[in-house]
Amino acid sequence: MNHVGQKVTLAGWVQRSRKMGGMTFVDLRDRYGITQLVFNQETDADLCDKANKLGREYVIQVTGTVTERSSKNTNLPTGEIEIIAENLVVLHTAETPPFTIEDESDGGDDIRMQYRYLDLRRSVVRRNLELRHKMAFEVRRYLDELNFLEVETPVLIKSTPEGARDFVVPSRMNPGEFYALPQSPQTLKQLLMVSGFDRYFQIVKCFRDEDLRADRQPEFTQVADNSGFEHALFPTPAVALRASTRELPS
Numbered sequence: 001m002n003h004v005g006q007k008v009t010l011a012g013w014v015q016r017s018r019k020m021g022g023m024t025f026v027d028l029r030d031r032y033g034i035t036q037l038v039f040n041q042e043t044d045a046d047l048c049d050k051a052n053k054l055g056r057e058y059v060i061q062v063t064g065t066v067t068e069r070s071s072k073n074t075n076l077p078t079g080e081i082e083i084i085a086e087n088l089v090v091l092h093t094a095e096t097p098p099f100t101i102e103d104e105s106d107g108g109d110d111i112r113m114q115y116r117y118l119d120l121r122r123s124v125v126r127r128n129l130e131l132r133h134k135m136a137f138e139v140r141r142y143l144d145e146l147n148f149l150e151v152e153t154p155v156l157i158k159s160t161p162e163g164a165r166d167f168v169v170p171s172r173m174n175p176g177e178f179y180a181l182p183q184s185p186q187t188l189k190q191l192l193m194v195s196g197f198d199r200y201f202q203i204v205k206c207f208r209d210e211d212l213r214a215d216r217q218p219e220f221t222q223v224a225d226n227s228g229f230e231h232a233l234f235p236t237p238a239v240a241l242r243a244s245t246r247e248l249p250s
Contacts, residue, residue, distance in 0.1 A: 003066045004081060010035060011061040011091070013121065014054050015101070024051045028062065028083075029101075031126065036069070036082040037062055050088055057094035057101065057118075063087040136203055139223055148199045148225060153188040155205070156180075160187050164208035167218070181207035189226050198228035 012030030019025075022041035027034050039051040054060065064083040073079030098115060099107025103124040112119040119125060140150065159166050159180035166180040182188070184206050192200055202224045209218065 004068050006066050007063065007086075008066055008083065009061065009063045010037075010083065012059070013101075014056055014058045014060060016056065017051070017054055019052060022048075024048050026051055026054060026060075026085075028060065029121070029123075033077050033123075035078045036073075037064065037085050038082050039085050039088075044086075047085065047088055050090075051085070054090070055094060055096065057097055057121075058090060059092040059094070061089040061091055139201075139203065143201050143225055146199065148201045149197060151192060151197065151200045151202060153182075153185050153192075153202065153204065155182065157182055157187070162186070164210040167207045167209050183208050184222060185224055189224065193226065193228045196228075199226075201225035 010028055010030065012028045012035075015027040015029040015034055017024060017026040024039040024041075026037040026039070028037055037051075039048040041048040062083060062085050064085040064087070066081050067084055069080055069082045097118050099105050099111055099118070101118060101121050103122060105112065105119075105122060107115075107119070143150075156169060156179040159168070159178070160183075162183045164183055166183065168178040168180055171177045171179060182204075185202055185204050202222075204222050204224060205219055206222050207219050208216070210216070212218075
């Protein structure tokens with residue numbers, strides 16, 4: 001409501017459109033949510049006709065004035081306002097997607113993975129990525145306050161005996177020899193500890209060539225914090241995660 005009366009320019013994807021008498025309403029979707037656009041046949045017939053030709057997932061840019069909605073939608077963060085469109089630019093047309101871009105999609109896992117770029121447009125997937133970003137940010141903030149140092153360690157390393165099989169990468173410069181992708185940063189952790197880095201952490205990729213399980217896939221992310229002295233005084237990864245996620249919205 002703070003932006004009522006302001007002229008704005010928005011760009012995004014057409015979620016849906018509907019025609020009601022001489023009015024056309026278009027739901028514009030971007031990373032931040034859905035905003036209703038209003039096109040009036042009486043005010044600008046050519047612009048309204050152009051809006052009537054929009055299809056699902058068309059990429060558009062709209063300039064207009066923010067106004068308060070007479071019929072508010074409490075289910076949307078932007079449900080109290082709408083944009084009275086004054087200009088419309090179609091940046092890219094689109095074919096009808098093979099499944100609906102909705103939280104409750106009609107697409108199965110296989111089709112959504114085939115068209116992953118479409119699946120990533122769904123708000124439920126976006127929220128998962130936002131939650132992961134916020135959690136990683138809070139972990140870093142929490143451990144930084146405890147004077148932990150974030151260290152990035154190599155991905156191509158020497159194979160070391162651990163619980164699973166390694167993924168290996170052949171060396172072009174050394175025929176017949178291979179790098180291994182780390183199952184965990186254990187060896188590198190020991191190197192850092194004896195080098196005097198008494199408090200360090202990583203949000204690190206790990207790779208294990210093993211059979212799939214409900215909680216395991218070939219690559220996964222691990223939060224690893226390590227302390228060189230008086231380990232009991234410092235947080236374990238589980239403690240760090242619990243403490244840092246208290247700041248996240250429920």
